[in-house]
Amino acid sequence: MADDLVFLSDLQAGHSSSTVEVRLLRSWDARTLRRGGERMSVEMLLLDSQATMMPASVNVNRLATHQTNLEAGTVYSLTGFEVTRCNQDYRLSDSSLLIRFTDSTTFEKITDPAVPIPLESFRFRNYSEMLRLANSNNQLPDLIGKITAVKSTITEPPLDKNRVSATIKMDNDTSVTLTLFDAQAVKIHNQLAQMAVDPRICVATSVNPRMVGGRLFFNGTAGTHIHFDVETVAGESLFSSGLLEQDTGLAPVGRLVRSFAKVETLSIAELNDFVLNASSQNIDFICTGKVTGIKLDKGWCYVSCAKCFRKLHRSVSSLTCLSCNNTDAVGILRYCVEISIADETGEGLFVAFDGVMAKLHNMRAHEAVNLLPGNDVNPEESDAPQFVLDMEGNTYTFQVKVGPYNFTANNHSFTISRILGEGDPEPQPAFVDDGAADDNGDDNNDV
Ligand SMILES: [Zn+2]
Structure with a gap:
């Protein structure tokens, strides 16, 4: 099969009998929009030796064959797949194509690719580039910056409608807000709460930039993964760049996230x-x-x-x-x-x-x-x-x-x-689902 070995950039729309060697950068479930929605597919981002990134999708019907095999960071030999145009909104890579697994797809781990494949690849954008992407819904770029504060609404045990917001200082020292929702919020909250030392660097993949009230916000998406400090080479180089030493008086993240039990x-x-x-x-x-x-x-x-x-x-x-x-x-x-x-x-x-x-x-x-x-x-x-x-x-x-x-x-x-009033005890969080009475029995402003 080595004769048929091609690069991702060689692929064209249609059925492909070629082989590509790729690193699985990350994968995530795509679910129906409804809360707790059913899983429709597993989405992946693949990287080849030429540093081309391309999304791939495995329909839920084919997961039995492939799911146990999906390991982020591992290199695979991929054969027998369909190539289609990807959704042109919310693009995950610069490629306009998508690999779709079919019944004849093989996806096998290899340890020795013909050409070495980089360990990671991000689509970082600087602050002014992010401003241009904001609200366009065209791209889901990657964000890197210094994490300076975290706010969490998560209680123990976690309830519905969770949210974790982090303040991230970008390249030009402008602070932006990254918000994760639901299961992703719980995961990152728990990760932060367990860290012995507060992280300084945050890499967030496939985030959606939004401009609201003159400020830049990033919302997490299904494809958002969070890496702290030296978990990525990119984070490590920012971590060791010495830039951090200029910061003083940063609020410790872990302490903030651990104090979530109070009403903010x-x-x-x-x-x-x-x-x-x-x-x-x-x-x-x-x-x-x-x-x-x-x-x-x-x-x-x-x-x-x-x-x-x-x-x-x-x-x-x-x-x-x-x-x-x-x-x-x-x-x-x-x-x-x-x-x-x-x-x-x-x-x-x-x-x-x-x-x-x-x-x-x-x-x-x-x-x-x-x-x-x-x-x-x-x-x-x-x-x-x-x-x-x-x-x-x-x-x-x-x-x-x-x-x-x-x-x-x-x-x-x-x-x-x-x-x-003075001397009132600190209020405890009152997370209620809906229909809960406020003090006048009228839970809305519609009197
Ligand atoms: Zn009445």
Whole structure:
């Protein structure tokens, strides 16, 4: 067969009876998009002696033959395969072709390729090249940089909707954020938690660059593998370049990732960024900021259904709850106050519901009505009580409940789930799936 030995760059679309000698750089499962989706294929990246990289795919039906044989880093002799054009979006290599295993494919380990094959190959791009690729969905390049901080939402045991974000300092000293999701997040979290010394260099393969709010973010993909420090030759050369010695005062990564059990504190700019960049999830954060305005376009309270807490619809003679399908509902007055809050990084719109306001002011909404001048029939249309208006200018530290709503285009405000007073214990993470009640029984901003 040695006569038929060709290079990856010689391949053309169609059935190939030639042999290529390749190193399997890495492999991963391709699954259907649904969470916990079924495996459709195993995808691979192959490298030959000319340093040509090409993706390859093994359909799930053929895995029985090949899967036990797939070892990253190993060199194989590959014969009897199909060559097709690869997906032109999210390209994993510079080649426009893809190798598809067929029933007649043989993929056999060899120890002595005709020409030595490099150990690794990456498609690193520098910061300005990444800027050009961002949001194009054309390429999934590789990222290398210094890892300076890690944030993790993972609890013990890991729950659904996990996320690990790392701050990576790129070639021009600009910090970017790399975010991994779900199983990849759990894996990297555990790896970091077990490392005796915090890693300094991070190589992340096949990441998707996104530009959001003038900042560069990278999302992990199915093909993303993470290598630390000297696990790669590329990382080792950056590691030993001496550049690291210039850094001082870096936050130790491991310590950060190990402190995940607390609710994270975010600046308001980070909170705004988070809902733009992370995947939809339920998560709580702590923010501190000064009230810059009380928004009264929608009033300060509403008449809620005593049963379901949703807003009642008022007709001349009765109150109707559409949710409970009750035209004669019992109404309870509840607070709902929109507040703009700013810190030095930015401003956000928040909403404080009944439980939060009542606790803060030690007064229920129906009691507050008594403080209002006059005798309005519809208190929800009256001016806010003075103590509500007086919140402006105050600085609060508060817990924010971020939910799926905040990740939608309708995102209007963040729900304050509690305001922390002095001496309050550090809040513990409250990871809830959905439908969980917040303090007012109304888990959204849709009152
Ligand atoms: Zn109701």
